[in-house]
Amino acid sequence: MTVEVRLFSALREGRFRNKTLAVEPPASPADLLRQLAIPRQDVAITLVNGRFVTADAALAEGDVVALFPAIGGG
């Protein structure tokens, strides 16, 4: 299946902003991180279609996965 991956902030460095990826189902955000060689501890916030999920959530065809490092501000 294909999913769209959006990277933000420091995760973009040396990588990309948005990419459509082919993944073998069943797949989770943790699987995407392995595929993209992003260390798990570098990701603090994962959204799938705008909703907060954990790393082991089940992805579906066409999902938009947004990945963020630790963010703060005010």
Next chain:
Amino acid sequence: MIVKGGYCGRLLRIDLTSRRITTEAIEAATARKFIGGRGLASHYLAREVDPAVDPLSPANKLLLATGPLTGSGAPAPGRFMAVTKGPLTGAIASSNCGGYWGPELKFAGYDMVIVEGKAPGPVWVSIRRQDVAIHDAAGLWGKLVGQTTDALLAEFGDPKARVLCIGPAGEAQGMLACIMCDRYRAAGRSGVGAVMGSKNLKAVVVRGSGRVEPARDEQAADVLKAVRRKIKDNAVTGQTLPTYGTAALVNVINECGIYPTRNFQSGYFPRADGASGEALAEKYLTGKDICFRCQIACGRYCRADDVEGGGPEYETVWAYSADCGVGDLAAVIKANHWCNEYGLDTIGAGATIACAMELFENGHIPPAEVDGPPLRFGSTEAIVEWTRKMGAGEGFGARLALGSYRLAEMYGHPELSMTVKRQELPAYDPRGAQGHGLEYATSNRGGCHVRGYLISAEVLGIPEKLDPLTTADKAVWVKAFQDLTAAIDSLGVCLFTSFALRADDYRDLFNAFVGEDWTTGQLLTAGERIWNLERSFNLRAGISPAQDTLPPRLLKEPLTEGGPAGHVHRLADMLPEYYALRGWGADGVPTEAKLAELALV
């Protein structure tokens, strides 16, 4: 001078009517009871000013208050608070500011300055330790903040002095006028600049020497080692904030669907990434504007075309981009520049323009009255030029300078003003962050995010991740955030340390620097005491608990996209529990028992 134990133990009182300048001791027990800064100044305000006073009358007072950690070796120790009765809201105003002015006041030997009365003509005040004087400022009146700062450093005669001043917006006593210091830092909200302008006070310039030392050197050394490491190792304070600044929030707030767009008509802005912290770092960042001894260094210094200066912050970027439907970051930087120069709150200014855009596009403002660029969402020209006209009080700009509530009311549609207690709501849609919405409704200074920043838990996962769309237990969290924040604000360190530190760390800093043996519970109780003091002041000022609410749009019109699709803000599910947890009656009034428990009677 060496300030041992955090407190100078002295305040400076300046009566601009009589030109009398005096100093007074601050009783140590009182200082500790209210910690300092926000708490101590609120105590003095409540004691000395009738809460029913007209905020722009000479009977109001302006307090500029540091905390015991301001100017010390504690992390991010640059903060002070401008406390007064706010003209925008009619409630207590307590506006936090960074930079260098606060520490310099401590080095000059004062914990706090109280400004009273009104000068017969424009004046500025110089503070050089015990040498304090009032000077004529007729030649400065009308000058922008940058020009004022340059002129005063020259007249004061010391380039290392620190300048706090108002711009033309404060001189005109505008509702959105802020107090600026060190050129680019702002005590932004609630119209505190207007109070300064109403007293004919253009600036306060301070120069001191010395340092702030802990009461217990060894204990402090241990604590500092630990907290500095936590701040360095934490990804937010050690990496994200230094690299991207607060605008790092743009994309995460947008992607989870709570980035208020076009005056809170939606929660997702398709062009957010082009006007984000990432884009700022890539295209416009030329340096940093770092506060006193701060290792977090989140402050930005940006350049767009021929405009450069401090900022823009996340809230500024939001107010001028998504809220106004504008995707051009260069225009945001230029609007921010006018706010810095005229002395305007960027949140209030941008959000008021957004409200005006909705009023205009719906035909509620006759085009003939708009003597400038049409107020249309997406107009880069409008956000820049209307900010300038607002600051200068030109034409329709003078109406914008009233703030969105009075503007919308004037044109028959106050429901289109996204405010609480007449103060503009900041950059997070509460329909997708239920706890944060409770903070908006209950914050003592009106629509405010920082006093109980539930976004930290509901979105960022700090200190732990809460579901933003549920209401259960949110009242507990909001009270906890509000009480701890009151304590942190009163200590005089920057709230951003709380992305890395916990309540125990602030207890340890307080104990080591002040020479106390408080439990964390005592620190949080002091915060709760300050919260209730502010609430009591507001009630006596005529702010009714009925104003603990949100604009109708947020209570009744659901968001339609993304994570929070279908949600409204469910304030009624949380407010009664919040009142009960606070020990208030169902009417939202602190009980005598609660006030007695907090030693506030």
